[in-house]
Amino acid sequence: QVQLVESGGGLVQPGGSLRLSCVASGVTLSSTTIHWFRQAPGQEREGISCSSSNSIFTRYATSVAGRFTISRDNAKNTVYLQMSNLKPEDTATYYCAANHLDDFCQANRTSHWDAWGQGTLVTVAS
Secondary structure, three states: OOEEEEEOOEEEOOOOOEEEEEEEEOOOHHHOEEEEEEEOOOOOOEEEEEEOOOOOOEEEOOOOOOOEEEEEEHHHOEEEEEEOOOOHHHOEEEEEEEEOOOOOOOOOOOOOOOEEOOOEEEEEOO
16 A cells, blocks of 8 residues: 655745655555645645656646756655745645656646645745
């Protein structure tokens, strides 16, 4: 059974940085595509980044491109999301999700997912 655990969220000032981690168990990370989503109160869950299982594809939503960087350490079964130049509108609960069928980072929130993490809260405020 695939399980994902996010960590690294917290309170940060505008312009600051955070690194989120998504640790996978019950799966070989190198065979699984990992997406990061976020959901702000009252809003739909938004896909913001993806790292494909073959490490060929990475994708970013327009809202985070140039500020966020996704990376993976397959030996540690961990995917990271480095977030820089954070803005108040980045405030949300951040989730990682696994999809072993999505070789090209094309899945969306309505696709089949092997697992979701429980989420980690990021608050950007001064």
